[in-house]
Amino acid sequence: MVDVPPGATETVAARYACADGTAFTARFDRFGEGAVLTFERFDRDDPDGPPQDKEFRIVLGSQRPASGIWYAGSGWSLRGKGEVATLTRPDGRTSGCRAGDAAPGAPPAADI
Numbered sequence: 001m002v003d004v005p006p007g008a009t010e011t012v013a014a015r016y017a018c019a020d021g022t023a024f025t026a027r028f029d030r031f032g033e034g035a036v037l038t039f040e041r042f043d044r045d046d047p048d049g050p051p052q053d054k055e056f057r058i059v060l061g062s063q064r065p066a067s068g069i070w071y072a073g074s075g076w077s078l079r080g081k082g083e084v085a086t087l088t089r090p091d092g093r094t095s096g097c098r099a100g101d102a103a104p105g106a107p108p109a110a111d112i
Contacts, residue, residue: 013027015100018087022097024040033062036060037058068082
Protein backbone atom coordinates (compact mmCIF):
# COMPACT_ATOMS: atom_id res chain seq x y z
CA MET A 1 0.00 0.00 0.00
CA VAL A 2 1.33 3.42 -0.97
CA ASP A 3 1.21 6.28 1.53
CA VAL A 4 -1.54 8.78 0.70
CA PRO A 5 -0.08 12.22 0.02
CA PRO A 6 -1.34 15.02 2.30
CA GLY A 7 -4.64 16.42 1.03
CA ALA A 8 -5.18 13.56 -1.44
CA THR A 9 -8.38 11.54 -1.48
CA GLU A 10 -7.82 7.83 -0.97
CA THR A 11 -10.96 6.72 -2.83
CA VAL A 12 -12.90 7.99 -5.80
CA ALA A 13 -16.47 6.86 -6.48
CA ALA A 14 -18.40 6.75 -9.73
CA ARG A 15 -21.99 5.71 -10.38
CA TYR A 16 -22.55 3.64 -13.54
CA ALA A 17 -25.70 2.90 -15.55
CA CYS A 18 -25.50 0.19 -18.20
CA ALA A 19 -27.47 -0.35 -21.40
CA ASP A 20 -28.90 -3.63 -20.06
CA GLY A 21 -30.33 -1.94 -16.93
CA THR A 22 -27.50 -2.85 -14.58
CA ALA A 23 -26.61 -0.06 -12.15
CA PHE A 24 -23.66 -0.01 -9.78
CA THR A 25 -21.31 2.20 -7.86
CA ALA A 26 -17.56 1.72 -8.22
CA ARG A 27 -15.23 2.83 -5.43
CA PHE A 28 -11.69 3.03 -6.70
CA ASP A 29 -8.86 2.87 -4.16
CA ARG A 30 -6.44 5.16 -5.92
CA PHE A 31 -3.43 4.11 -3.89
CA GLY A 32 -4.25 0.49 -3.04
CA GLU A 33 -4.82 -0.58 -6.63
CA GLY A 34 -8.32 -2.03 -6.29
CA ALA A 35 -12.01 -1.33 -6.83
CA VAL A 36 -15.22 -2.41 -5.13
CA LEU A 37 -18.33 -2.62 -7.30
CA THR A 38 -21.65 -2.44 -5.45
CA PHE A 39 -24.68 -3.52 -7.47
CA GLU A 40 -28.17 -2.41 -6.50
CA ARG A 41 -29.62 -5.66 -7.77
CA PHE A 42 -27.72 -8.69 -9.00
CA ASP A 43 -30.24 -10.27 -11.37
CA ARG A 44 -31.04 -7.65 -14.01
CA ASP A 45 -32.43 -10.40 -16.27
CA ASP A 46 -35.44 -10.60 -13.92
CA PRO A 47 -36.50 -6.98 -13.29
CA ASP A 48 -39.78 -8.16 -11.73
CA GLY A 49 -38.01 -10.46 -9.27
CA PRO A 50 -37.69 -9.65 -5.60
CA PRO A 51 -34.88 -7.30 -4.58
CA GLN A 52 -31.92 -8.82 -2.80
CA ASP A 53 -31.74 -8.69 0.97
CA LYS A 54 -28.27 -7.17 0.68
CA GLU A 55 -26.31 -5.29 -1.92
CA PHE A 56 -24.14 -7.46 -4.14
CA ARG A 57 -20.47 -6.50 -3.97
CA ILE A 58 -17.39 -7.70 -5.76
CA VAL A 59 -13.77 -6.72 -5.19
CA LEU A 60 -11.56 -6.31 -8.23
CA GLY A 61 -7.81 -5.88 -8.47
CA SER A 62 -6.12 -3.32 -10.68
CA GLN A 63 -4.73 -4.53 -14.01
CA ARG A 64 -2.31 -2.75 -16.33
CA PRO A 65 -4.29 -1.14 -19.17
CA ALA A 66 -2.67 0.61 -22.11
CA SER A 67 -4.82 3.59 -21.07
CA GLY A 68 -7.94 4.18 -18.99
CA ILE A 69 -9.01 1.74 -16.27
CA TRP A 70 -9.05 -2.04 -16.00
CA TYR A 71 -10.03 -3.95 -12.88
CA ALA A 72 -10.64 -7.69 -12.73
CA GLY A 73 -11.30 -10.54 -10.31
CA SER A 74 -13.46 -13.63 -9.79
CA GLY A 75 -14.38 -13.68 -13.49
CA TRP A 76 -15.57 -10.05 -13.48
CA SER A 77 -13.91 -7.20 -15.36
CA LEU A 78 -14.44 -3.44 -15.61
CA ARG A 79 -12.59 -1.66 -18.41
CA GLY A 80 -13.04 1.85 -19.62
CA LYS A 81 -11.82 5.30 -20.37
CA GLY A 82 -13.45 8.57 -19.38
CA GLU A 83 -17.17 8.06 -18.72
CA VAL A 84 -17.53 4.93 -20.88
CA ALA A 85 -16.86 1.43 -19.53
CA THR A 86 -17.55 -2.22 -20.29
CA LEU A 87 -18.60 -4.59 -17.52
CA THR A 88 -17.90 -8.27 -18.18
CA ARG A 89 -19.52 -10.97 -16.02
CA PRO A 90 -18.12 -14.42 -15.21
CA ASP A 91 -20.45 -16.01 -17.79
CA GLY A 92 -18.97 -13.78 -20.53
CA ARG A 93 -21.92 -11.38 -20.89
CA THR A 94 -20.87 -7.78 -21.40
CA SER A 95 -22.66 -4.49 -20.75
CA GLY A 96 -21.84 -1.07 -22.11
CA CYS A 97 -21.94 1.38 -19.19
CA ARG A 98 -21.63 5.12 -18.64
CA ALA A 99 -20.55 6.94 -15.49
CA GLY A 100 -21.93 10.14 -14.06
CA ASP A 101 -25.02 12.08 -15.00
CA ALA A 102 -26.11 9.24 -17.33
CA ALA A 103 -26.92 7.20 -14.22
CA PRO A 104 -30.50 8.01 -13.13
CA GLY A 105 -30.69 9.85 -9.81
CA ALA A 106 -26.94 9.74 -9.32
CA PRO A 107 -24.63 12.59 -8.45
CA PRO A 108 -22.03 13.35 -11.12
CA ALA A 109 -19.17 10.87 -11.16
CA ALA A 110 -15.76 11.86 -9.89
CA ASP A 111 -13.02 12.20 -12.43
CA ILE A 112 -11.44 8.77 -12.62
